[in-house]
Amino acid sequence: MYRSRLKSPLHSTYLLAALCLSGSAWSEIANPLPALASAGMQQADTSQEYVSQQFVRLVTGLDRFFGDERDFQESNRSVFQLDLNEQMMAGGQRSTSLSGRIKLHLPSTEHRLHLLLESDPEQNTASPGAAQNQPQRMEPFRAPGEYGLALRLEESKAQVWHTSTDVGVKLHAPLEPFARTRVSLVVPMGEWRMKPAQSLFWFSQSGLGETTQVDFDRPLAERTLFRATSSATWLHQPQRFDLQQDFTVFHTLDEKRALQYQISLIGVSRPQSRLDDAVMSVLYRRQLNRRWLFFEFNPQLHFRHAQSYDMDPLLWLRLQILFGEE
Numbered sequence: 001m002y003r004s005r006l007k008s009p010l011h012s013t014y015l016l017a018a019l020c021l022s023g024s025a026w027s028e029i030a031n032p033l034p035a036l037a038s039a040g041m042q043q044a045d046t047s048q049e050y051v052s053q054q055f056v057r058l059v060t061g062l063d064r065f066f067g068d069e070r071d072f073q074e075s076n077r078s079v080f081q082l083d084l085n086e087q088m089m090a091g092g093q094r095s096t097s098l099s100g101r102i103k104l105h106l107p108s109t110e111h112r113l114h115l116l117l118e119s120d121p122e123q124n125t126a127s128p129g130a131a132q133n134q135p136q137r138m139e140p141f142r143a144p145g146e147y148g149l150a151l152r153l154e155e156s157k158a159q160v161w162h163t164s165t166d167v168g169v170k171l172h173a174p175l176e177p178f179a180r181t182r183v184s185l186v187v188p189m190g191e192w193r194m195k196p197a198q199s200l201f202w203f204s205q206s207g208l209g210e211t212t213q214v215d216f217d218r219p220l221a222e223r224t225l226f227r228a229t230s231s232a233t234w235l236h237q238p239q240r241f242d243l244q245q246d247f248t249v250f251h252t253l254d255e256k257r258a259l260q261y262q263i264s265l266i267g268v269s270r271p272q273s274r275l276d277d278a279v280m281s282v283l284y285r286r287q288l289n290r291r292w293l294f295f296e297f298n299p300q301l302h303f304r305h306a307q308s309y310d311m312d313p314l315l316w317l318r319l320q321i322l323f324g325e326e
Helices: 002-030 033-065 069-074
Strands: 079-089 094-105 113-119 147-157 161-170 176-185 187-189 192-203 207-221 224-235 240-254 257-268 274-287 293-304 311-323
Touching (some): 033 224, 069 176
Antiparallel strands (some): 094 113, 192 207, 207 224, 274 293
Protein backbone atom coordinates (compact mmCIF):
# COMPACT_ATOMS: atom_id res chain seq x y z
CA MET A 1 0.00 0.00 0.00
CA TYR A 2 2.74 2.42 0.95
CA ARG A 3 4.63 1.65 -2.26
CA SER A 4 1.51 2.29 -4.38
CA ARG A 5 0.91 5.59 -2.58
CA LEU A 6 4.50 6.64 -3.21
CA LYS A 7 4.33 5.59 -6.82
CA SER A 8 1.22 7.68 -7.46
CA PRO A 9 2.87 11.09 -6.66
CA LEU A 10 5.91 10.07 -8.71
CA HIS A 11 3.70 9.27 -11.66
CA SER A 12 1.92 12.58 -11.20
CA THR A 13 5.24 14.44 -11.18
CA TYR A 14 6.46 12.68 -14.33
CA LEU A 15 3.15 13.33 -16.04
CA LEU A 16 3.22 17.02 -15.11
CA ALA A 17 6.81 17.37 -16.35
CA ALA A 18 5.91 15.61 -19.61
CA LEU A 19 2.91 17.86 -20.10
CA CYS A 20 5.02 20.97 -19.46
CA LEU A 21 7.71 19.87 -21.89
CA SER A 22 5.24 18.78 -24.51
CA GLY A 23 3.30 22.01 -24.03
CA SER A 24 6.42 24.06 -24.63
CA ALA A 25 7.32 22.03 -27.68
CA TRP A 26 3.76 22.16 -28.94
CA SER A 27 3.64 25.93 -28.56
CA GLU A 28 6.73 26.22 -30.74
CA ILE A 29 5.16 23.97 -33.36
CA ALA A 30 1.67 25.44 -33.17
CA ASN A 31 2.80 29.08 -33.15
CA PRO A 32 5.51 29.45 -35.82
CA LEU A 33 4.31 32.93 -36.82
CA PRO A 34 7.15 35.01 -35.31
CA ALA A 35 9.86 32.94 -36.97
CA LEU A 36 7.99 32.79 -40.28
CA ALA A 37 7.20 36.50 -40.19
CA SER A 38 10.83 37.36 -39.51
CA ALA A 39 12.03 35.13 -42.34
CA GLY A 40 9.33 36.48 -44.64
CA MET A 41 10.18 40.11 -43.89
CA GLN A 42 13.86 39.41 -44.46
CA GLN A 43 13.07 37.79 -47.80
CA ALA A 44 10.73 40.66 -48.73
CA ASP A 45 13.42 43.22 -47.87
CA THR A 46 15.91 41.36 -50.03
CA SER A 47 13.45 41.13 -52.93
CA GLN A 48 12.41 44.76 -52.59
CA GLU A 49 16.02 45.91 -52.52
CA TYR A 50 16.82 43.83 -55.61
CA VAL A 51 13.75 45.09 -57.50
CA SER A 52 14.43 48.67 -56.47
CA GLN A 53 18.04 48.46 -57.59
CA GLN A 54 17.00 46.95 -60.93
CA PHE A 55 14.28 49.60 -61.32
CA VAL A 56 16.62 52.48 -60.51
CA ARG A 57 19.31 51.08 -62.79
CA LEU A 58 16.83 50.83 -65.67
CA VAL A 59 15.39 54.34 -65.24
CA THR A 60 18.68 56.17 -64.68
CA GLY A 61 20.39 54.19 -67.44
CA LEU A 62 17.74 55.17 -69.99
CA ASP A 63 17.70 58.84 -68.95
CA ARG A 64 21.47 58.94 -69.19
CA PHE A 65 21.60 57.17 -72.55
CA PHE A 66 19.02 59.54 -74.07
CA GLY A 67 20.80 62.63 -72.69
CA ASP A 68 17.58 63.53 -70.91
CA GLU A 69 17.01 66.83 -69.14
CA ARG A 70 16.36 64.95 -65.91
CA ASP A 71 19.82 63.41 -66.01
CA PHE A 72 21.51 66.73 -66.75
CA GLN A 73 19.64 68.47 -63.93
CA GLU A 74 20.18 65.80 -61.29
CA SER A 75 23.55 64.26 -62.07
CA ASN A 76 26.51 65.48 -60.03
CA ARG A 77 28.83 64.67 -62.91
CA SER A 78 30.67 67.21 -64.99
CA VAL A 79 28.94 67.16 -68.38
CA PHE A 80 29.61 68.68 -71.80
CA GLN A 81 26.75 68.48 -74.30
CA LEU A 82 26.74 69.83 -77.87
CA ASP A 83 23.78 69.32 -80.26
CA LEU A 84 23.72 69.79 -84.03
CA ASN A 85 20.04 69.72 -85.03
CA GLU A 86 18.47 69.41 -88.47
CA GLN A 87 14.73 69.93 -88.89
CA MET A 88 12.85 68.97 -92.08
CA MET A 89 9.25 70.08 -92.50
CA ALA A 90 6.60 69.50 -95.14
CA GLY A 91 7.13 71.53 -98.31
CA GLY A 92 10.90 71.12 -98.24
CA GLN A 93 11.55 73.60 -95.43
CA ARG A 94 14.80 72.86 -93.62
CA SER A 95 16.60 74.58 -90.77
CA THR A 96 19.69 73.85 -88.68
CA SER A 97 20.78 74.91 -85.23
CA LEU A 98 23.72 74.38 -82.91
CA SER A 99 23.23 74.46 -79.16
CA GLY A 100 25.11 73.26 -76.11
CA ARG A 101 25.85 73.49 -72.42
CA ILE A 102 28.58 72.63 -69.96
CA LYS A 103 28.39 71.75 -66.28
CA LEU A 104 31.66 71.62 -64.33
CA HIS A 105 31.86 70.76 -60.65
CA LEU A 106 34.27 73.09 -58.88
CA PRO A 107 37.16 71.63 -56.86
CA SER A 108 37.10 71.54 -53.06
CA THR A 109 33.30 71.76 -52.91
CA GLU A 110 32.51 68.01 -52.69
CA HIS A 111 30.70 68.23 -56.06
CA ARG A 112 28.10 70.56 -54.52
CA LEU A 113 29.03 73.70 -56.47
CA HIS A 114 28.98 73.70 -60.27
CA LEU A 115 29.74 76.21 -63.01
CA LEU A 116 27.17 76.27 -65.85
CA LEU A 117 27.66 77.67 -69.34
CA GLU A 118 24.64 77.25 -71.62
CA SER A 119 22.95 78.55 -74.72
CA ASP A 120 19.47 80.07 -74.29
CA PRO A 121 19.27 79.61 -70.49
CA GLU A 122 15.57 80.52 -70.49
CA GLN A 123 14.89 77.27 -72.36
CA ASN A 124 16.51 75.20 -69.59
CA THR A 125 13.84 75.70 -66.96
CA ALA A 126 12.36 72.15 -66.98
CA SER A 127 9.26 73.48 -68.73
CA PRO A 128 7.18 71.20 -70.97
CA GLY A 129 9.10 70.30 -74.10
CA ALA A 130 12.43 71.32 -72.56
CA ALA A 131 13.75 67.78 -72.19
CA GLN A 132 15.95 66.45 -74.94
CA ASN A 133 13.58 63.59 -75.78
CA GLN A 134 10.41 65.71 -75.94
CA PRO A 135 8.56 66.44 -79.19
CA GLN A 136 9.78 69.63 -80.80
CA ARG A 137 7.42 72.49 -81.55
CA MET A 138 7.05 73.13 -85.26
CA GLU A 139 8.92 76.41 -85.45
CA PRO A 140 11.88 77.35 -87.62
CA PHE A 141 15.23 77.04 -85.92
CA ARG A 142 17.17 80.06 -84.93
CA ALA A 143 20.76 80.35 -83.84
CA PRO A 144 21.15 80.66 -80.06
CA GLY A 145 20.71 84.35 -79.42
CA GLU A 146 21.74 84.30 -75.78
CA TYR A 147 24.29 82.59 -73.58
CA GLY A 148 24.20 82.26 -69.82
CA LEU A 149 26.77 81.75 -67.08
CA ALA A 150 25.66 80.56 -63.65
CA LEU A 151 26.75 78.99 -60.39
CA ARG A 152 24.74 75.99 -59.19
CA LEU A 153 24.51 74.68 -55.63
CA GLU A 154 23.31 71.06 -55.42
CA GLU A 155 22.21 68.81 -52.58
CA SER A 156 21.00 65.25 -53.04
CA LYS A 157 20.50 61.84 -51.52
CA ALA A 158 21.08 59.11 -54.09
CA GLN A 159 17.82 58.08 -55.80
CA VAL A 160 15.62 59.78 -53.16
CA TRP A 161 15.65 63.58 -53.46
CA HIS A 162 17.57 66.31 -55.23
CA THR A 163 17.68 70.11 -54.96
CA SER A 164 19.55 72.69 -57.02
CA THR A 165 19.74 76.48 -57.07
CA ASP A 166 21.22 78.52 -59.93
CA VAL A 167 22.23 82.18 -59.88
CA GLY A 168 23.62 83.63 -63.10
CA VAL A 169 23.52 86.23 -65.87
CA LYS A 170 22.79 86.27 -69.57
CA LEU A 171 25.99 87.26 -71.34
CA HIS A 172 24.95 90.32 -73.29
CA ALA A 173 25.04 94.05 -72.65
CA PRO A 174 23.54 95.00 -70.30
CA LEU A 175 23.86 91.82 -68.25
CA GLU A 176 20.52 90.22 -67.41
CA PRO A 177 20.45 88.34 -64.08
CA PHE A 178 18.39 85.22 -63.53
CA ALA A 179 17.77 82.64 -60.81
CA ARG A 180 16.37 79.09 -60.86
CA THR A 181 15.64 76.52 -58.19
CA ARG A 182 14.43 72.93 -58.54
CA VAL A 183 13.34 70.20 -56.09
CA SER A 184 12.56 66.58 -56.97
CA LEU A 185 11.58 63.54 -54.88
CA VAL A 186 11.31 59.81 -55.65
CA VAL A 187 8.34 57.95 -54.14
CA PRO A 188 8.24 54.11 -54.57
CA MET A 189 4.71 52.76 -55.19
CA GLY A 190 5.03 49.01 -55.58
CA GLU A 191 5.69 48.31 -59.25
CA TRP A 192 5.47 52.02 -59.98
CA ARG A 193 7.77 54.90 -59.13
CA MET A 194 6.40 58.42 -58.77
CA LYS A 195 8.73 61.36 -59.16
CA PRO A 196 7.30 64.86 -58.55
CA ALA A 197 9.50 67.86 -59.37
CA GLN A 198 8.96 71.57 -58.75
CA SER A 199 10.87 74.38 -60.48
CA LEU A 200 10.75 78.13 -59.84
CA PHE A 201 12.61 80.57 -62.08
CA TRP A 202 13.03 84.32 -62.53
CA PHE A 203 14.53 86.29 -65.41
CA SER A 204 14.86 90.05 -65.11
CA GLN A 205 13.15 90.68 -68.48
CA SER A 206 10.38 88.08 -68.51
CA GLY A 207 9.76 87.84 -64.76
CA LEU A 208 8.64 84.84 -62.71
CA GLY A 209 7.72 81.38 -63.88
CA GLU A 210 6.96 78.02 -62.28
CA THR A 211 6.84 74.40 -63.47
CA THR A 212 5.27 71.38 -61.79
CA GLN A 213 6.05 67.98 -63.26
CA VAL A 214 5.15 64.44 -62.18
CA ASP A 215 6.60 61.25 -63.69
CA PHE A 216 5.10 57.80 -63.19
CA ASP A 217 7.55 55.05 -64.22
CA ARG A 218 6.86 51.33 -64.50
CA PRO A 219 9.09 48.60 -65.98
CA LEU A 220 7.30 46.49 -68.58
CA ALA A 221 10.16 44.06 -69.22
CA GLU A 222 13.87 43.74 -68.54
CA ARG A 223 14.73 46.40 -71.15
CA THR A 224 11.43 48.25 -71.48
CA LEU A 225 10.11 51.15 -69.40
CA PHE A 226 6.77 52.97 -69.47
CA ARG A 227 6.61 56.59 -68.35
CA ALA A 228 3.62 58.93 -67.99
CA THR A 229 4.60 62.58 -67.52
CA SER A 230 2.25 65.41 -66.59
CA SER A 231 3.62 68.95 -66.54
CA ALA A 232 2.31 72.48 -66.22
CA THR A 233 4.26 75.74 -66.53
CA TRP A 234 3.00 79.14 -65.44
CA LEU A 235 4.56 82.15 -67.13
CA HIS A 236 4.23 85.75 -65.96
CA GLN A 237 5.05 87.20 -69.39
CA PRO A 238 3.00 86.35 -71.31
CA GLN A 239 0.42 85.46 -68.68
CA ARG A 240 -0.50 81.85 -69.42
CA PHE A 241 -0.20 78.19 -68.51
CA ASP A 242 1.57 75.71 -70.80
CA LEU A 243 0.31 72.16 -70.26
CA GLN A 244 1.69 68.85 -71.52
CA GLN A 245 0.88 65.17 -71.11
CA ASP A 246 3.31 62.53 -72.40
CA PHE A 247 2.99 58.76 -72.65
CA THR A 248 6.35 57.19 -73.44
CA VAL A 249 7.73 53.68 -73.90
CA PHE A 250 11.51 53.25 -73.87
CA HIS A 251 12.92 50.08 -75.38
CA THR A 252 16.62 49.23 -75.24
CA LEU A 253 17.74 47.16 -78.22
CA ASP A 254 21.32 46.69 -77.07
CA GLU A 255 24.11 48.68 -75.41
CA LYS A 256 24.34 51.11 -78.33
CA ARG A 257 20.76 51.38 -79.61
CA ALA A 258 17.40 52.31 -78.14
CA LEU A 259 13.92 53.29 -79.26
CA GLN A 260 11.42 55.70 -77.76
CA TYR A 261 7.72 55.68 -78.67
CA GLN A 262 5.77 58.73 -77.51
CA ILE A 263 2.34 60.34 -77.67
CA SER A 264 2.13 63.94 -76.44
CA LEU A 265 -0.75 66.33 -75.87
CA ILE A 266 0.28 70.00 -75.64
CA GLY A 267 -2.14 72.67 -74.46
CA VAL A 268 -2.19 76.39 -73.66
CA SER A 269 -4.51 78.49 -71.50
CA ARG A 270 -4.36 81.75 -73.51
CA PRO A 271 -5.61 83.42 -75.62
CA GLN A 272 -8.05 80.59 -74.89
CA SER A 273 -7.80 77.15 -73.36
CA ARG A 274 -7.20 74.65 -76.15
CA LEU A 275 -5.27 71.64 -77.33
CA ASP A 276 -2.49 73.34 -79.27
CA ASP A 277 -0.76 70.23 -80.62
CA ALA A 278 -1.01 66.44 -80.51
CA VAL A 279 2.16 64.55 -81.43
CA MET A 280 3.00 60.97 -82.32
CA SER A 281 6.73 60.33 -82.31
CA VAL A 282 9.27 57.53 -82.73
CA LEU A 283 12.86 58.27 -81.79
CA TYR A 284 15.78 56.01 -82.67
CA ARG A 285 19.01 56.81 -80.83
CA ARG A 286 22.32 55.16 -81.59
CA GLN A 287 25.72 55.49 -80.04
CA LEU A 288 28.24 55.68 -82.87
CA ASN A 289 31.76 54.27 -82.91
CA ARG A 290 32.84 56.68 -80.20
CA ARG A 291 31.35 56.48 -76.70
CA TRP A 292 30.68 60.22 -76.74
CA LEU A 293 28.98 60.52 -80.15
CA PHE A 294 25.23 59.88 -80.64
CA PHE A 295 22.86 60.08 -83.59
CA GLU A 296 19.06 60.49 -83.42
CA PHE A 297 16.47 59.87 -86.09
CA ASN A 298 13.08 61.19 -84.99
CA PRO A 299 10.04 61.24 -87.33
CA GLN A 300 7.01 62.97 -85.84
CA LEU A 301 3.37 63.52 -86.80
CA HIS A 302 1.83 66.76 -85.51
CA PHE A 303 -1.87 67.61 -85.37
CA ARG A 304 -1.87 71.34 -84.63
CA HIS A 305 -4.68 73.71 -83.84
CA ALA A 306 -3.15 76.20 -86.29
CA GLN A 307 -3.63 73.64 -89.08
CA SER A 308 -7.16 72.62 -88.01
CA TYR A 309 -5.57 69.43 -86.60
CA ASP A 310 -4.60 68.19 -90.06
CA MET A 311 -1.62 65.85 -90.06
CA ASP A 312 1.69 67.71 -90.36
CA PRO A 313 4.87 65.58 -90.65
CA LEU A 314 8.24 66.55 -89.26
CA LEU A 315 11.64 64.86 -89.38
CA TRP A 316 14.15 65.70 -86.69
CA LEU A 317 17.81 64.69 -86.94
CA ARG A 318 20.37 65.27 -84.22
CA LEU A 319 24.08 64.63 -83.89
CA GLN A 320 25.07 64.93 -80.24
CA ILE A 321 28.43 65.09 -78.52
CA LEU A 322 28.03 64.08 -74.90
CA PHE A 323 30.97 63.90 -72.52
CA GLY A 324 30.61 62.91 -68.88
CA GLU A 325 32.63 61.41 -66.05
CA GLU A 326 31.05 57.96 -66.55
